Amino acid sequence: MSLKPTPVSRASPNRAGATLDAFLRWREASIIVVAILLTIYFQAVNENFLTSANLETVSQFIAASAIIACGEVMLLICGEIDLSVGQVFALAPFLMHFGTNAGLPIIVAILLALVACGLIGAINGFITVKLRVPSFVTTLGTLYILNGVTLTLSHGSPVETGGSEAMGNFLGASPYAEILWAFAAVAVMHYVLRQTRWGLHTIATGGNLIGAAEAGINVARIKIGNFVLTSVLGGLTGILEAHRIGSIDPLAGGTTVMFLAVAAGVIGGTPLAGGSGTIIGALVGAIVLGVLRDGFTLQGINAYTFDIIIGAAILLAMISNIHLGRLRRGGGR
Amino acid sequence: MASALRADNIVKRFGSVTALDGVSMHVEPGEILGILGDNGAGKSTLMKILTGYQSPTSGTLQVHGQDVVLRSVDHARSLGIECVYQDLALVGGLSVAHNMFLNREKLRRFPPGMLDNGEMRRRARQVLEDIGVNIPSVDLEVERLSGGQRQAIAVARAVSSDARILLLDEPLAAMGAREAALIIDLVLRLKARGNLSIIMIMHNYGQTLDIADRIMLMQRGTVTYEKAAAETSVPELMDIVRREYRAVRSA
Numbered sequence: 001m002s003l004k005p006t007p008v009s010r011a012s013p014n015r016a017g018a019t020l021d022a023f024l025r026w027r028e029a030s031i032i033v034v035a036i037l038l039t040i041y042f043q044a045v046n047e048n049f050l051t052s053a054n055l056e057t058v059s060q061f062i063a064a065s066a067i068i069a070c071g072e073v074m075l076l077i078c079g080e081i082d083l084s085v086g087q088v089f090a091l092a093p094f095l096m097h098f099g100t101n102a103g104l105p106i107i108v109a110i111l112l113a114l115v116a117c118g119l120i121g122a123i124n125g126f127i128t129v130k131l132r133v134p135s136f137v138t139t140l141g142t143l144y145i146l147n148g149v150t151l152t153l154s155h156g157s158p159v160e161t162g163g164s165e166a167m168g169n170f171l172g173a174s175p176y177a178e179i180l181w182a183f184a185a186v187a188v189m190h191y192v193l194r195q196t197r198w199g200l201h202t203i204a205t206g207g208n209l210i211g212a213a214e215a216g217i218n219v220a221r222i223k224i225g226n227f228v229l230t231s232v233l234g235g236l237t238g239i240l241e242a243h244r245i246g247s248i249d250p251l252a253g254g255t256t257v258m259f260l261a262v263a264a265g266v267i268g269g270t271p272l273a274g275g276s277g278t279i280i281g282a283l284v285g286a287i288v289l290g291v292l293r294d295g296f297t298l299q300g301i302n303a304y305t306f307d308i309i310i311g312a313a314i315l316l317a318m319i320s321n322i323h324l325g326r327l328r329r330g331g332g333r
Numbered sequence: 334m335a336s337a338l339r340a341d342n343i344v345k346r347f348g349s350v351t352a353l354d355g356v357s358m359h360v361e362p363g364e365i366l367g368i369l370g371d372n373g374a375g376k377s378t379l380m381k382i383l384t385g386y387q388s389p390t391s392g393t394l395q396v397h398g399q400d401v402v403l404r405s406v407d408h409a410r411s412l413g414i415e416c417v418y419q420d421l422a423l424v425g426g427l428s429v430a431h432n433m434f435l436n437r438e439k440l441r442r443f444p445p446g447m448l449d450n451g452e453m454r455r456r457a458r459q460v461l462e463d464i465g466v467n468i469p470s471v472d473l474e475v476e477r478l479s480g481g482q483r484q485a486i487a488v489a490r491a492v493s494s495d496a497r498i499l500l501l502d503e504p505l506a507a508m509g510a511r512e513a514a515l516i517i518d519l520v521l522r523l524k525a526r527g528n529l530s531i532i533m534i535m536h537n538y539g540q541t542l543d544i545a546d547r548i549m550l551m552q553r554g555t556v557t558y559e560k561a562a563a564e565t566s567v568p569e570l571m572d573i574v575r576r577e578y579r580a581v582r583s584a
């Protein structure tokens with residue numbers, strides 16, 4: 001029996017054409033080009049851009065959204081989203097603080113805080129999967145609840161992080177600590193997505209929910225697991241940021257960091273539709289957002305203008321993803 | 334010898350809808366059973382119960398003479414029951430190889446838990462070759478394949494393990510004459526390898542009589558007719574369906 005392939009016709013007139021063709025086919029290509037062009041531009045208009053002092057600032061802009069984006073991308077791939085992760089970010093360092101105040105070693109306090117974050121993720125997942133509330137609504141609800149809980153527990157005022165200096169450095173206070181955490185998270189999650197059953201089943205769940213279930217995949221476990229993952233990453237990021245800044249602020253994180261993380265994922269090439277996505281792309285998306293923010297700050301552009309630029313960047317990235325994606329899939333219209 | 338698979342008095346209700354109202358059936362080792370019936374007769378529901386995807390409201394199942402309660406698709410699979418669902422259950426964005434090993438991926442011994450993509454590719458190619466399906470590359474994403482190729486991948490996936498009972502839900506649906514012929518040919522070749530029982534849900538009477546050893550007709554959640562394919566004919570089947578239709582209309 002011979003079933004002929006559907007013609008995937010695409011003429012590559014020459015070598016250069018073929019190379020360009022291969023490059024366009026590479027998922028993260030467009031966003032990497034954008035990141036490089038932006039860096040060249042900002043260095044051209046301001047020679048202070050590529051100095052180590054400024055790179056440190058850029059890395060701090062990038063790290064938080066990159067780590068959280070690792071979770072959001074997994075959720076987007078399996079067809080869900082978590083709007084509440086920014087509030088988990090704010091709550092986690094307070095939980096750690098209460099733990100250390102109660103006399104626990106800081107490592108134990110952090111682990112307990114992360115377990116609590118995982119539980120919050122499990123609740124988000126349970127309500128979404130078992131009670132069938134769309135995750136957009138579930139996590140909008142928990143967003144408000146968690147915000148209220150954090151404000152109540154903290155009486156609305158910041159506290160010191162405390163702990164030893166070495167621990168503080170490890171957890172984000174030393175110049176490049178947080179971006180190293182971000183690279184580690186990206187490396188691990190890229191591996192999980194591309195090289196493990198968990199990643200494959202996450203893609204299958206988002207790509208064909210019923211089909212995945214018919215193949216015997218426990219789709220509820222996959223979704224709930226990715227909610228737990230996202231919350232834990234959100235809590236970890238909150239703890240890292242608190243150590244970087246040296247204080248725990250009940251208003252830290254919030255929807256700003258959550259939307260930056262989702263934007264990083266989307267700009268990096270993860271569609272909201274589910275079934276596909278990239279962790280590396282999300283890192284590059286976070287880099288683009290960090291470079292934009294820092295570059296325009298150096299140029300003296302204010303925060304209001306920055307929002308306009310971010311919005312335009314998201315739209316441009318989406319439009320190019322959709323159209324380059326079409327090219328990638330074989331030139332069809 | 335015990336039947337390969339046997340169901341007794343299966344009832345399945347979805348709220349107020351009774352999808353199956355006391356269905357009993359069996360398939361013998363090496364036999365092809367063709368199930369015909371109207372839309373909504375309960376054929377897919379029966380199939381999903383036989384694969385452990387849904388559990389019956391009441392009724393019992395036997396696999397090779399042993400009473401079983403199927404707890405999950407994986408459980409049924411461990412007993413040698415494999416199936417191709419009406420919707421194929423393929424994931425468009427994943428490669429042919431990944432689809433063929435969906436939820437029973439090959440893993441490397443080291444590092445533990447890492448997918449063994451090379452092994453899955455190799456085995457996928459081997460299975461496709463064994464059953465004579467020609468796909469340009471096992472790395473192609475399934476969404477780029479034609480309907481017939483997808484159907485073939487779904488069948489190949491089902492037979493790639495050591496399936497002893499194969500269930501096919503409308504394997505020829507939405508398929509051109511040439512592609513349908515290829516799938517029929519594939520099913521007959523699988524049968525010729527021996528020892529495999531096949532249950533096929535079909536819509537075309539002629540095709541069913543060509544391929545099946547025995548025919549079962551389902552209407553409104555019950556089995557209304559059953560006969561060896563050699564002892565019945567398309568006009569006879571048409572006649573029964575027409576009679577039933579008239580009875581329902583006058584009721």
Ligand SMILES: Nc1ncnc2c1ncn2[C@@H]1O[C@H](COP(=O)(O)OP(=O)(O)OP(=O)(O)O)[C@@H](O)[C@H]1O
Binds near residue numbers: 370
């Ligand atoms: N999950 C479900 N929830 C509620 N009702 C269902 C469910 N699955 C099936 N049904 C109902 O059970 C009945 C039988 O459906 P089933 O899919 O088994 O029919 P079928 O014989 O396979 O039809 P077709 O030829 O159209 O595929 C239908 O009335 C259907 O609406």
Ligand SMILES: [Mg+2]
Binds near residue numbers: 376377378419
């Ligand atoms: Mg059906």
